[in-house]
Amino acid sequence: MSETLLELKQLSLSYGGVHALEDISLRLPAGGITGLIGPNGAGKTSLFNVITGFSRPSRGEVHYAGQRIDGLPVPQIARQGIARTFQNLRVFPGMTVFDNVSIGALSQQRFGWRALWSRQQHSAQAVSAATWAALRRTGLDGLAFELAANLSYGKRKYLEIARALALQPGLLILDEPAAGLNDSETAALADFLGQLSQEGLSLLLVEHDLSLVKKICNHVLVLSSGRLLAEGSPEQVMRDPAVITSYLGSEEA
Amino acid sequence: MLDFFDVFLVQQLLNGLAQGLVYALIAIGFTLIFGVLNVVNFAHGEIYMLGAFAGLLAIQLLAPPAFAVLLLVAAAGLVLGVLLERVAFRPFRRFNDEASLKSKALREATLLSSLAISIITRELMQLYVGADMQSIPQAYLLMTPIQLGPLSIASGQVLIFVTALLMFLLLQWLLFRTRLGLSIRAVSNNRLGALHVGINVNHIIIATFAIGSLMGAVSGIVVGLYSGNIFPQMGFSPGIKAFVAMVMGGLDSIPGAVISAIVLGLCEALSTDFVSQGWSELISYGLLLITLLYFPRGLFGKKVERV
Numbered sequence: 001m002s003e004t005l006l007e008l009k010q011l012s013l014s015y016g017g018v019h020a021l022e023d024i025s026l027r028l029p030a031g032g033i034t035g036l037i038g039p040n041g042a043g044k045t046s047l048f049n050v051i052t053g054f055s056r057p058s059r060g061e062v063h064y065a066g067q068r069i070d071g072l073p074v075p076q077i078a079r080q081g082i083a084r085t086f087q088n089l090r091v092f093p094g095m096t097v098f099d100n101v102s103i104g105a106l107s108q109q110r111f112g113w114r115a116l117w118s119r120q121q122h123s124a125q126a127v128s129a130a131t132w133a134a135l136r137r138t139g140l141d142g143l144a145f146e147l148a149a150n151l152s153y154g155k156r157k158y159l160e161i162a163r164a165l166a167l168q169p170g171l172l173i174l175d176e177p178a179a180g181l182n183d184s185e186t187a188a189l190a191d192f193l194g195q196l197s198q199e200g201l202s203l204l205l206v207e208h209d210l211s212l213v214k215k216i217c218n219h220v221l222v223l224s225s226g227r228l229l230a231e232g233s234p235e236q237v238m239r240d241p242a243v244i245t246s247y248l249g250s251e252e253a
Numbered sequence: 254m255l256d257f258f259d260v261f262l263v264q265q266l267l268n269g270l271a272q273g274l275v276y277a278l279i280a281i282g283f284t285l286i287f288g289v290l291n292v293v294n295f296a297h298g299e300i301y302m303l304g305a306f307a308g309l310l311a312i313q314l315l316a317p318p319a320f321a322v323l324l325l326v327a328a329a330g331l332v333l334g335v336l337l338e339r340v341a342f343r344p345f346r347r348f349n350d351e352a353s354l355k356s357k358a359l360r361e362a363t364l365l366s367s368l369a370i371s372i373i374t375r376e377l378m379q380l381y382v383g384a385d386m387q388s389i390p391q392a393y394l395l396m397t398p399i400q401l402g403p404l405s406i407a408s409g410q411v412l413i414f415v416t417a418l419l420m421f422l423l424l425q426w427l428l429f430r431t432r433l434g435l436s437i438r439a440v441s442n443n444r445l446g447a448l449h450v451g452i453n454v455n456h457i458i459i460a461t462f463a464i465g466s467l468m469g470a471v472s473g474i475v476v477g478l479y480s481g482n483i484f485p486q487m488g489f490s491p492g493i494k495a496f497v498a499m500v501m502g503g504l505d506s507i508p509g510a511v512i513s514a515i516v517l518g519l520c521e522a523l524s525t526d527f528v529s530q531g532w533s534e535l536i537s538y539g540l541l542l543i544t545l546l547y548f549p550r551g552l553f554g555k556k557v558e559r560v
Contacts, residue, residue, distance in 0.1 A: 052449065054350075054448075054449075073453070074448045074449060075448060075449075075450075075451045075452055075453050075454075076451075078448075078449055078450060078451040079451045083449075083450075084449050086445075086446070086449075090443045090445055090446030090449070091442075091443065091446060092438065092439050092442030092443055092446060092447075093442055093443070094438070094441070094442050094505075095438055095439065095442055099435060099438070099439075100439075102435065103435060103436070103439045103447070103450050103451075103452065104450050104451070106432055106435065106436075107450055107451025107452065108451070163450055164450075167450065167451060
């Protein structure tokens with residue numbers, strides 16, 4: 001296995017008496033697309049929340065690119081290279097597509113407090129270059145000055161990905177990227193994610209569409225009731241009897 | 254050309270415009286803060302009042318040139334805004350998850366805490382300086398009439414026009430040309446989205462309070478210099494009018510709030526003269542009622558979902 005990008009060590013998360021995540025240890029290699037599957041309430045979103053710093057784990061550690069990141073504030077983790085998209089899209093509807101994406105690009109620029117008041121000029125070129133690169137990468141460059149609210153649902157998904165890409169992340173976390181897309185849109189998205197991965201970006205995605213997972217993921221993690229039930233290649237995992245009973249079986253039944 | 258108009262009418266329109274611009278300056282602060290937090294800041298009128306008193310204090314202690322008074326009040330407004338956020342708003346922002354952001358209970362708690370701070374501030378000021386009007390020293394008063402043909406404008410009104418125009422331009426520059434402005438707009442659009450794109454949401458909220466309160470405080474002293482009187486209750490009525498302007502403008506639209514505020518000011522001035530003094534309040538609230546009944550999203554509200 002290549003070098004480790006993300007490592008979780010004995011990670012637990014509980015709210016009051018409810019254990020959302022229990023004792024999860026895993027390594028995510030750099031490069032490749034990892035799928036995270038599991039029945040509803042298995043803790044997939046909780047795991048994303050812990051990795052991105054949104055929830056603080058009750059126990060355990062999160063390491064990203066060799067650095068411990070649990071306990072860091074969300075914006076800092078985002079700037080360190082873990083970008084995220086959401087199942088319920090969180091674009092900025094009242095801003096142009098360009099401005100949406102440039103927020104990501106700006107965050108990647110290191111400024112002090114003083115730069116808040118200064119014109120964007122000194123970094124304008126870097127920001128605008130990064131923004132345009134992310135827009136072209138997602139095919140949104142023609143819509144740059146459209147308000148995000150006027151985009152179709154599918155385009156808004158790409159906008160969220162563009163905004164995340166502008167952060168120049170090492171790991172892109174996608175929460176149900178194909179939800180709400182039709183078959184041809186899903187196929188286009190699969191191709192797009194495959195290209196991103198080939199360009200060296202590591203992806204971690206939650207997805208309910210198992211055929212999509214089979215198609216694009218080279219590694220699959222299965223969560224059930226907050227525990228890591230199985231991991232391995234998609235074929236391995238989907239043959240695993242424990243997985244079939246807890247997840248696939250229950251779905252097909 | 255003025256022959257076509259009744260000079261008296263034009264004069265009243267000018268007075269109304271000045272009044273409307275004051276409401277607009279306050280309403281901008283309201284709208285900015287409502288934008289990032291989705292909560293009404295009821296202590297905003299008290300920032301206006303404290304701005305006026307900070308100016309009076311500066312005049313009494315330092316007797317600086319009038320321009321410096323404005324700068325000092327702006328600085329005071331900045332500090333007051335940061336303090337206000339820390340005391341009345343931050344304690345209710347411990348949770349950042351979606352359920353808490355949408356929680357009516359948390360929103361109402363925040364709203365009531367700002368109302369409490371507003372009442373406490375007003376009462377403390379009454380205890381400390383008394384409820385009476387305090388006079389601005391003669392040398393600083395801006396009541397010199399300036400004749401423009403048949404029209405006469407007080408120098409204070411000119412100051413209001415100039416200050417308002419400057420502040421609108423500065424705000425546009427800030428919101429659309431700086432990184433801070435981009436971040437404020439992002440946080441107003443979607444707080445969680447902004448957080449996950451690397452924006453320190455707390456810093457942005459504090460900065461928004463600082464900017465909004467700066468504008469509120471400056472409008473307080475500008476009105477003080479023009480009217481000559483300041484008192485602890487002075488923030489209440491303009492605060493309510495600015496709130497009405499914000500609601501009429503659609504809650505999240507700064508241009509909407511500004512236009513509504515000017516309309517309010519004009520209507521008040523006209524009703525005072527053509528109907529009677531008592532009608533001016535009634536007309537503002539009547540306008541609010543009509544807006545809410547027939548344009549529930551306000552006159553300029555955007556049709557975008559908010560989180």
